[in-house]
Amino acid sequence: xxxxxxxxxxxxxxxxxxxxxxxxxxxxxxxxxxxxxxxxxxxxxxxxxxxxxxxxxxxxxxxxxxxxxxxxxxxxxxxxxxxxxxxxxxxxxxxxxxxxxxxxxxxxxxxxxxxxxxxxxxxxxxxxxxxxxxxxxxxxxxxxxxxxxxxxxxxxxxxxxxxxxxxxxxxxxxxxxxxxxxxxxxxxxxxxxxxxxxxxxxxxxxxxxxxxx
Numbered sequence: 001x002x003x004x005x006x007x008x009x010x011x012x013x014x015x016x017x018x019x020x021x022x023x024x025x026x027x028x029x030x031x032x033x034x035x036x037x038x039x040x041x042x043x044x045x046x047x048x049x050x051x052x053x054x055x056x057x058x059x060x061x062x063x064x065x066x067x068x069x070x071x072x073x074x075x076x077x078x079x080x081x082x083x084x085x086x087x088x089x090x091x092x093x094x095x096x097x098x099x100x101x102x103x104x105x106x107x108x109x110x111x112x113x114x115x116x117x118x119x120x121x122x123x124x125x126x127x128x129x130x131x132x133x134x135x136x137x138x139x140x141x142x143x144x145x146x147x148x149x150x151x152x153x154x155x156x157x158x159x160x161x162x163x164x165x166x167x168x169x170x171x172x173x174x175x176x177x178x179x180x181x182x183x184x185x186x187x188x189x190x191x192x193x194x195x196x197x198x199x200x201x202x203x204x205x206x207x208x209x210x211x212x213x
Contacts, residue, residue, distance in 0.1 A: 036212055036213065037213070040212035040213050041212075043212055044136050044210075044212050045131065045132070047136070047169055047171075047210075048090070048131040048132075048134050048136060049131040050069070050167055050169075051069070051070075051090050051131075051134075052090075052128040052129075052130075052131045052134065053128075054067055054069045054070065054164055054165070055070065055090070055123075055128050056123075056124070056127075056128040056129075058070065059120050059123040059124040059128075060124045063116075063120065064116070064119065064120050064123070064195060066087045067164055068162075068163060068164045069162055069163065069164030069165070069167070070087060070088065071085040071086065071087050071088075072085065072086065072088060072160040072161050072162040072171075073085050073160070073161040074086055074148070074152070074158050074159075074160060074161075075158060075159040075160075075161055076151065076152075076155055076158055076159075077155070077157070077158075077159075080159065083148050083151065083152075083158075084148075086140045086142075086148075087140060087141075088138040088139065088140045088160070088208065089138065089139050089140070089187075089188055089191060089192075090134050090135070090136075090138060091134065091135060091137075091139070091184065091187045091188075091191075092133045092134055092135070093133060093134065093135045094133070095135075095183060095184075095187050096183055098127075098187065099183065099186050099187045099190055101122065102119070102122075102187070102190040102191055102193075102194060103186075103190045105118040105119060105122070105194060106190055106193045106194055106197075110197075112197050115193075115194045115195075115197060116194060116195060118194065119191075119194035119195065136209075136210055136212075137184065137207055137208065137209050137210075138160070138173070138207070138208040138210075139178070139184050139185075139187070139188040139205055139206065139207050139208070140188075140205070140206050140208070141188055141189065141192050141199070141203050141204070141205050142203065142204045142205070142206065143200065143203060143204070144200055144202040144203060144204065145204075146204055149177065149204045149206060152175045152206060153175065153176075153177050153206075155175065156174065156175055156176075157172065157173060157174050157175055158172075158173055158175055158208070159171065159172055159173070160173055160208060160210075171208075171210040171211075172210065172211045173208040173209055173210050173211065174208070174209040174211070175206055175207070175208055175209075176206065176207050176209075177204060177205070177206055177207075178205045178206065178207050182207075184205070184207055185205045188205050189203070189205065
């Protein structure tokens, strides 16, 4: 039940701002972050720290399998229509070099087991150690001609409902479909190809941009 969760945070266009949370505000070089008020900065920092922790545990202890905190439910306004869960990724703000490494790992072998092991070794080292290096934009890969993609692109916004380890976040997000030339598209495609070698060439990728104000 919601009342039993130790951490419950909701960020929505329909509120006066994020509810107070425990956390230390963080000023970064990203000008978009610098424009946030202290509560928004703290909320963003806490969410990214939580995401980095659960993802590091996943790659170190569970073979990289997505946990519930990496698979938010997608809710559409006005009545929170539930489109089901999706697997989302976080990526570093300077991700081009990482994408090149992932692409190299995927191309150097056709063996799915070797690909997965290479990815786990890379991600389990120090990749998730510094949450401040990560963008708050989330991405998700869908199959070709996905009905959910059509609904989300048409709506242009949604709520992502995350829950794990007695923590819960409901993030109001702007949604957009990415072009193949976008760096976030390339990162998502090559990251996922290390865990699923049969991704179709016409897969669709969406970006979700949370509203922290």
